[in-house]
Amino acid sequence: MSHAILIVDDEFGLAELLGELLRLRDFEVTLASNGQRGLELMSQRRFSLVLTDVMMPVMDGIEMIQRMRASPDLAQIPVIVMTAVPSGITPEERRLVQGLLTKPFSPTALYGLIDRLLVGN
Amino acid sequence: MTVTHPQRVATGIAGFDAILEGGLLQGGVYILRGPPGVGKTILANQLCFHAAAAGGQVVYVTLLAEAHDRMMAHLARLRFFRPELVGNKVYYLAAFRILDEEGLDGLLKVLRETVAARPATMIVLDGLMTAEEAAASDRQFKRFIHDIQTLSALTGTISILLSSGQRTQSVQPEHTVVDGIIELSDELTDMRSLRHVQVRKMRGADQIRGKHLLMISDEGITIRPRIETRPRLDPSPPKLPDPSRRKRFAVAALDQMLGGGLPEHSITMLLGPTGCGKTILGLQYLAAGALDGDPGLYFGFYESPPELIGKSTRIGLGLEEPVARGLVHLSWQRPVEGVLDVLAERLLSQVHEHGIKRLCIDGLHTFGRTIDFPERFNEAIAALGEELAKAGVTTIYTLETPELLGAQPELPLKDISASAQNVIRLRHVELGARMYRLISILKMRDSNYDSHIYEFRIEEGGIAVADTLRSAAQILTGTVIPETSSPKRAAAKRKKGRKKAGR
Numbered sequence: 136m137s138h139a140i141l142i143v144d145d146e147f148g149l150a151e152l153l154g155e156l157l158r159l160r161d162f163e164v165t166l167a168s169n170g171q172r173g174l175e176l177m178s179q180r181r182f183s184l185v186l187t188d189v190m191m192p193v194m195d196g197i198e199m200i201q202r203m204r205a206s207p208d209l210a211q212i213p214v215i216v217m218t219a220v221p222s223g224i225t226p227e228e229r230r231l232v233q234g235l236l237t238k239p240f241s242p243t244a245l246y247g248l249i250d251r252l253l254v255g256n
Numbered sequence: 257m258t259v260t261h262p263q264r265v266a267t268g269i270a271g272f273d274a275i276l277e278g279g280l281l282q283g284g285v286y287i288l289r290g291p292p293g294v295g296k297t298i299l300a301n302q303l304c305f306h307a308a309a310a311g312g313q314v315v316y317v318t319l320l321a322e323a324h325d326r327m328m329a330h331l332a333r334l335r336f337f338r339p340e341l342v343g344n345k346v347y348y349l350a351a352f353r354i355l356d357e358e359g360l361d362g363l364l365k366v367l368r369e370t371v372a373a374r375p376a377t378m379i380v381l382d383g384l385m386t387a388e389e390a391a392a393s394d395r396q397f398k399r400f401i402h403d404i405q406t407l408s409a410l411t412g413t414i415s416i417l418l419s420s421g422q423r424t425q426s427v428q429p430e431h432t433v434v435d436g437i438i439e440l441s442d443e444l445t446d447m448r449s450l451r452h453v454q455v456r457k458m459r460g461a462d463q464i465r466g467k468h469l470l471m472i473s474d475e476g477i478t479i480r481p482r483i484e485t486r487p488r489l490d491p492s493p494p495k496l497p498d499p500s501r502r503k504r505f506a507v508a509a510l511d512q513m514l515g516g517g518l519p520e521h522s523i524t525m526l527l528g529p530t531g532c533g534k535t536i537l538g539l540q541y542l543a544a545g546a547l548d549g550d551p552g553l554y555f556g557f558y559e560s561p562p563e564l565i566g567k568s569t570r571i572g573l574g575l576e577e578p579v580a581r582g583l584v585h586l587s588w589q590r591p592v593e594g595v596l597d598v599l600a601e602r603l604l605s606q607v608h609e610h611g612i613k614r615l616c617i618d619g620l621h622t623f624g625r626t627i628d629f630p631e632r633f634n635e636a637i638a639a640l641g642e643e644l645a646k647a648g649v650t651t652i653y654t655l656e657t658p659e660l661l662g663a664q665p666e667l668p669l670k671d672i673s674a675s676a677q678n679v680i681r682l683r684h685v686e687l688g689a690r691m692y693r694l695i696s697i698l699k700m701r702d703s704n705y706d707s708h709i710y711e712f713r714i715e716e717g718g719i720a721v722a723d724t725l726r727s728a729a730q731i732l733t734g735t736v737i738p739e740t741s742s743p744k745r746a747a748a749k750r751k752k753g754r755k756k757a758g759r
Contacts, residue, residue, distance in 0.1 A: 148406040155368050239262075239283045239412030241375035 138183035138253055139163040143173040143199065144217075145191040153186065156242050157249075170199030177209055183253055185214045189223065197224075200231050213252045262460070265377075265414060268306030271479035272453070274489055275468055277461040281435060283412045284459070285405045287384065289419040290440030294451060295472050296418045297327065298334065299440070300380045302476045303416065305336045308345035312377030315370050317349045319363075319383030324348045336476040347374070352383075355390050360400045363387065368407060376413050384419035401433045435459040440470060443628065450595065450628050453479055464488065469597045469628065480597040484632065484639040494645035497522035497677050499703045503614060503650045505537070506544035509721035513697055513706040518650055518678060522701075523641045525620075525675075526654045528682030533693055533714050534654040537682070538616035539564065539573050540719050541652055545614035546578035553610065554586045555603050556618035561586040572717045585610055596627040600640050607647050615644065620653040638675045677701040682712075685731050692731045695721060 140162045144150040147168070154164040165182070167173040171194040173187065185203070187196040196216060203209040215234035218224060229235065234248045264278035273279050280286060280303075290296050304314040318324065328348075331337045342348070349370065355363045367379065381387070381404070391397035401417075408415045417434070431437055437457040443450055452467040469480045481489065502517030511517050518524050518541075526534050535556070542552035554564065561579075564586050568575035578584040587606055589599060607615065617623060624633050637653075644651050653676065679698040684691050696709040711727040713720050722728065 146406075148402055149410060152368065152403070152406050152410060155365070156372050159369060159372050239410055241411055242372040243375045246372075 137161050137163050139165065139181070140249070141165050141167060141173060141176060141182045141185045143167045143170060143185065143187040143191070143196065145169055145188065149188075153245075156245065160246060160249075162249075170194030170196055170202075173199050174202060174209075177203070177212070182212055184249060185212055186249075187214060187216055189216060189218045189220075197228055200228070204231055215248060215252070262412075264461075265307070267303050268310075269302065269477060269479055271468065271481050272477075274481050274485075275453070275455055275464045275479065276458060277463055280414050281460055282414065283409045284435035285401070285408050285415040285417065285433075286436040286438060287417050287419055287431065287434050288438045288440070289384075291442065292420055294440040294442050295470060295477060296420075296440055297382060298331070298472060299470075299477050300382065300416055300418055301327075301331055302334075302336045304346055304378060304380060305338060305341060307378045307414075308341045309338065313345050313347070313374050314378040314380070315347045315349060315374070315376045316380045316382065317351050317367070317370075319352050319355055319381065319386040324350060333474065334476045335474055352386070355387060359390055359392075360387060360396060363390075364400060364403050367404065371407060371411055371413060375411065378414045378416065379408075380416045380418065382418045384417045398433060405433060405435075431457070441467070445628050452628070467629075469595060471595075471598070480601060482632065482636070483597050483600045483643075484635045486639055486643055490646070492646060494642045495521040495648055496645075497701070503541070503550070504544055504548070505541055505719075506547055507540065507719050507721055509710065509723045510695070510712070510719070512723075513695075513708075513710065513721070514678075514700070515704050515706075518652075519700075519703055520650050521645050521648060522677040523644070523651045523653065523675065524678040524680060526652055526680050526682065527657055527698075528654075529657050529659055529684060532682040532684055533712070533719070534656070534682060535559065535564075535618050536567070536571065536573070536714050536719060537680075538618050538652055538654055539568060539575055542584050542614055542616055543568070543573045543575050543578070546575070546583050549583075550613040551611050552578070552584040552614040552616075553603075553606055553612045554584070554616050554618060555589070555606070556587070556616075557589050557622040558619060560588045570716070571714060571719075582610075585612075596623065596633075596636060599623065599626060600636070603640075604643055604647070607644065607649055612647070612649055615649050615651045617651065617653045620655045634675060641675055678703075687731050687734055694728055694731065 140157055142150050142153050142164060145168050150166045154166055157164050165176060167176050169191040173185065187199065189196040200214055203212060203214065213233040215236060216224065216232050217236045217238055219238040221235060221237050224235065233252050236245060236248065262281045262283050264280065265282055266273050266279040288296050288300060301316070304316055307314050351363055351366055354366055370376065387400065388397050391400060404415050407413065436455065436459060439454045439456055441452050441454065443452060451470040453470045454467045455463040455465070464481055464485045466482065468482055471478050497519040498521060499519040501520040503520060504511045504517035526537060528534050539554065542554055545552045565576055565579065575584060579586060585606065606612065627633050627636060641651065678700045681696050681698050683694050685694055693712050694709050695712045697705045697707060708725050709728045709732065710725065711722040711731060
């Protein structure tokens, strides 16, 4: 059975591209354009992993992760944060996530991290 | 918050990196455009092989009907081409059929799959016009470019899109999206065809704008930033002319006219018609420098080193010995096929290599004829002068004037005298069925000089300048045959002059 991955990114082209790259590896992909929409989708179905941007309108990635960690249903879902500015993530925020990808990153790095997290789960 | 800027990746072409302020941005998308035959494919392949040799992986996607083996056959003769990297680090992918059958979406899918399969540091898409023709609308084509940009930005891949760029539309939709536009052109100047590169747009860089010479040889592509841009590449200040330190000619009367010689680090224009003695005076300047231990360089176009040595031997300038021991260098350039930026680079390289202190560029007019765009000439010569002054060189340019006899000199190059601090004029005067030579100083910036006109002669034993005004006055007024016309007397004066000058 393939894993379901949620991509949360306000940049549609990037989210679509990531989706394509993950579909090439037979993952089932769903896209959300901000943190609030991401939480809504997570309340409707179970995801194996969340891949999220940080800065987004309506609700940013950090707030979405904090709410996930406060929710008994979502707290265990592994999260990967994608950012061009890793120094903008505080150590406390870093502890809330399982992976950090600094943009730009190669598909190999993305696949490697996802495989490690999903195998671990 | 610290914002990280994308890294610059060197292209491996020194002149190109200088123009681009360091190279291409990691994750950037660039359009490389120009008419067929201008060198786009060679440039793109050269960038690929450099990236691969540096450890990266590159993918070269062709959207052309042309088979890869034909392109390879052409590339194989170029030195940057390394067959062992093909298929290992440099992948060629023919996507013409995919584009034809599945359109831009199919092409994009292939690109994504390719990048997913192997982390490419560079992708080249050869045939952007073909992709554009396959787009249903401008909007779809712009979206395609945007998708490539997203892919590049996410993965840090540099994407280079090659276009034959023949559309008449001045602003093309894809140009607003990409990070840079690099244009190659092929211009006809007189009967010569010269290639140029121009960086029209470059996000995140203060590129050196305008056209720069691009040449294709067995080495591949070399790019030479216009000589005028050198001060920007090396902003260190030039050494100013120093009137307290002089470079003598070792011709007593001439050195006296000049207040001891040419001010150190200055530039002197030696003006005069053909045959008036400009080259001899230039060689005399270098021979005098050898006596003072100054490394010298003659950079000329018409006379080869053996001819110059022969001339020196006949007249007795004494250049043979300093040339033989490598203190004075004679550099001959063929006047037919040079290009100013190449010649200037060669000149500066010789100046630095030999630690030149005295330089004679014989034939500024010929030097000027090698330029691609004549309107550049004064700025180019001024920039060259600045580079020479930075290197601590005291320079003489000879410049041939069109008039053969007397009267006012006509400068063949407009406003060129402004690029020299000193101007010395040589001329012929006809009198009593004989030709005489006169010398005078037209200007010496910030320095006292003798503004009178003197007769000078070139004879066995060297150059002799009359030590009185009398002969010149007689020649110019046509009154009497001058006294220095006696070879014996002239020789006696020269001997006396040399003794004074300490030869």
